[in-house]
Amino acid sequence: MKFAITPGFGVGGTVFTPEQLSTLGAVVGDNARIELTTFKQLYVEVEETHYHEIAQKLSAVGLEIHPAGFYTKSLITCNFCRGEAEAGLKTAKLLDAAISAKAVPSPLKIGYAGCALGTSEPLLKDIGVVKMLDKFDIYIGGESKGLKASTAQLFVSGLSEEDMISVIQRLVKNFQEHGKKKEKYSKFIERYSLDALRKLIA
Numbered sequence: 001m002k003f004a005i006t007p008g009f010g011v012g013g014t015v016f017t018p019e020q021l022s023t024l025g026a027v028v029g030d031n032a033r034i035e036l037t038t039f040k041q042l043y044v045e046v047e048e049t050h051y052h053e054i055a056q057k058l059s060a061v062g063l064e065i066h067p068a069g070f071y072t073k074s075l076i077t078c079n080f081c082r083g084e085a086e087a088g089l090k091t092a093k094l095l096d097a098a099i100s101a102k103a104v105p106s107p108l109k110i111g112y113a114g115c116a117l118g119t120s121e122p123l124l125k126d127i128g129v130v131k132m133l134d135k136f137d138i139y140i141g142g143e144s145k146g147l148k149a150s151t152a153q154l155f156v157s158g159l160s161e162e163d164m165i166s167v168i169q170r171l172v173k174n175f176q177e178h179g180k181k182k183e184k185y186s187k188f189i190e191r192y193s194l195d196a197l198r199k200l201i202a
Helices: 018-028 049-058 089-099 163-177 184-191 196-199
Strands: 004-008 033-036 040-046 064-067 110-113 127-132 137-142 153-159
Touching: 018 040, 018 049, 040 196, 049 064, 064 184, 089 110, 089 163, 127 163, 137 163, 153 163, 163 184, 163 196, 184 196
Parallel strands: 110 127
Antiparallel strands: 004 040, 004 064, 033 040, 127 137, 137 153
């Protein structure tokens, strides 16, 4: 059985503690397979019969357990180098709780940056959020892979925290309902159209 783990995020980024890593190595056993992904999660593959016991022990040391595969990934964030208040750490945690582990037609990566420096590369994610002072801009359709890699388009700007989270939830729900199996989000936007998506949030 394959599942994803992350320590979550905070000031300094996505950081594992020595205890978490040593616990991971101890509980999964020598035959487990551990893969580092591009979305700041580790994929762990273990015998299914041991999954619940392993998950419980990993959770006990503060690791978050997520499904692997065709789901929204845990929020990919910057390192909050401007401080948790200015960069919006609380907002990022609320967004992460609202969007993680939703079943979708194709894996969906959502990024968050606490300022215009965008060190978490939100414009290369399927959906990206950039905090601009006390408001939030949303970009959609980034594609980081392939010869036709491209940056996301500005979808809507100047949102409050509450409205930003609501818009992203609606975008995810729309993809769940109208996306085709294995369809990349950038391709979905081309097919569904940016105008139709904007009408969704009007």
